[in-house]
Amino acid sequence: MKAVGSARNGQGSGPASQQDMRRRNLSVVLGAVAGNAPPARPLSRADVAGRVGLTRAAVSSLVDELIGRGALTEAETAPDGRVGRPGRALAVSDQGPAGLGLEVGVSHLGACVADLRGEPRVWRRVERTNSGRPPAQVLAEVAELAAEAETEARALGLHVEGRVLAVPGVVPNGPAGRVERAPNLGWCALDVAAHWPDPGTVPEPENEANLGALAEYWNAERAAATFVHVSVDAGIGAALVIDGRLFRGARGFAGELGHVPVHPAGLPCACGARGCLEQYAGQAAVLREAGLAQHGPAVPGAAEADDPAALLAERAAAGHAPTLAALDRAGRALGLALTSAVDLIDPDALVLGGTYAELAEWLLPSVRAELADRVTVRPWAPEALRPSVLGRRGPVLGAAQTTVRRIMADPTLLPVL
């Protein structure tokens, strides 16, 4: 038998150092200021010391460093209108470090710059069919959009400290910078850096469902800490947020909800298995069932082809019976797959994101009914399933905020100005 205390005790690998302690305390102080957003009265150094439980002297030294790194500003005017010390107002800088988020969708490109408060300050979105085009061409166009967004950000006083690219595909835990497979784009084993025009601005790819889930967690007013976020674009993906952190799985493949078997002997799936959720609740399946398959993503050029969710919403709102039946069937299948997710993971909530958030009105009743019938061994409230607050904007916003969150957790990532 192996010695129990030998390894992997989850306490971090090395000893704790003074640097670790300072890094953490910089994060705690920055977090205290960030957490005190308007309309609350701004905090002074003394206020921060009182809140975080460090001495005034320690906080002052930390605040000086955070100002030096461009993360905090200290206003000349005191909160109550008086000028000068004591009580000068601290704020997270809205003209300093920022994160750039980029997105390649099946039919669009996107960019977003978020400042250190997490606020999106630059948004770009262009409709463009990316499916089946050479990856180098698509990435060159994203790089161009990125450069425009950075120029616009610089004019606002922001400097981009990190770049993340949302892709509708699997991004493994390693090697870094690689997209393993993005079937709806036609990408396979793609190294982003190899196709990016400027080696100084290569973005880090991440799965769009993962970024959408994180954005939901970071931005929703009352986000659960542990939830499953379902994204439907051309495929069905899910992301697991556990205690506020993204769970990527041992290899980065977690959340393959689209291939959970819902009808074991059911329809064959392109993946090689049978009865996968995607065959019942994916966009193509729903369009087919609704008798709208000719408008599906397989027909480029048609106006509706670019936006199946908008088409389905339009028909459902108009009371089109086959569409309503197709959405009901999709909701039942989704409820069946999500029953497994609830039974296995015990989340606080389920969030329906991506374009299907726009179909929530018609999908939610049947998903909830299925969950109510099947999740019986634990309490499960129907409201624990809700539509995303961000919908389509989630992934690119999450991509931009990823850099912001990293800086918040470790402000020493920022250069000293």
Next chain:
Amino acid sequence: MKAVGSARNGQGSGPASQQDMRRRNLSVVLGAVAGNAPPARPLSRADVAGRVGLTRAAVSSLVDELIGRGALTEAETAPDGRVGRPGRALAVSDQGPAGLGLEVGVSHLGACVADLRGEPRVWRRVERTNSGRPPAQVLAEVAELAAEAETEARALGLHVEGRVLAVPGVVPNGPAGRVERAPNLGWCALDVAAHWPDPGTVPEPENEANLGALAEYWNAERAAATFVHVSVDAGIGAALVIDGRLFRGARGFAGELGHVPVHPAGLPCACGARGCLEQYAGQAAVLREAGLAQHGPAVPGAAEADDPAALLAERAAAGHAPTLAALDRAGRALGLALTSAVDLIDPDALVLGGTYAELAEWLLPSVRAELADRVTVRPWAPEALRPSVLGRRGPVLGAAQTTVRRIMADPTLLPVL
């Protein structure tokens, strides 16, 4: 929009202190000594300093404290046979702090004391039908077994620092000390302390599948860091270990594999749903399919009734065709439910534990075949599913080692002698 940096940034809630740093460094030093189990040459203080990257003086102070708390011993004889300093050999104490694990099974009670090296030093197991008896009576008997085990441990120089009780039921994340539901015992909303004879020795209840999974992680020679551990006793449970830590779910209900729907319109389940895995792969279902239902747990008194897995193994080994067919069918259903687990969680491995580890020879081929057919969107090797190394012994050993692991992570939990 909420400020992104406002809360829940996963960096711990408060600032880091000197005490936190010392606590962590005590753990690092203790871990270094524990990780150097025989036959490796024992470590001196200087060796430890070299390994963990702290100064000799810092390590000496930490070692002194660990000796003072009874966690380490320092032998008079040097590793190479010379006597006295420098180079006195450090070892984790095998006569100091210990953890007591207890277990209430459907048909047995168990106890185990593990020393700080994690070694089990005391084992007790008594066969006893606990199902349907008054909980107070069962717990009084466990308390008696616990007292015997503690007496035996004391004679070995060990003092029990923590007590954990494995139960075949759901233990919610809170309130502490409560068993929400243990259907196969007939327990419901049970407060362990309320029925425990001695207020000074009340154990903390934990789900037996969770403890079995942790024991597997702590004791298997090559355990994966992220895996799903399936336990079958009277019911089917699973536990998720993620990066070496148990994932309990938002409420403590994670791992309800037994109620994952495998045949949506299938057999009704006692839980109120249909087509749950338990109806196809649970002990009762397999006994029924094998034509051995009269020997099932529902008939107390019959010799085999207490041990359905042993009965099934005996019949399968003898080539009993209905038993082999029933195990094949159970394996298929298990493979179907585990496909959902693999798709959602992306584990490194699946471990078949509990009494079904003894049926691995007959179950594994069909489980693996089903996974091979269905897990198609990521690489999945059949060997990633393997039987547990601990089987039935897992939960009580995990219960005992839980206290050991807590001490290893924070040696200041130990009183100064």
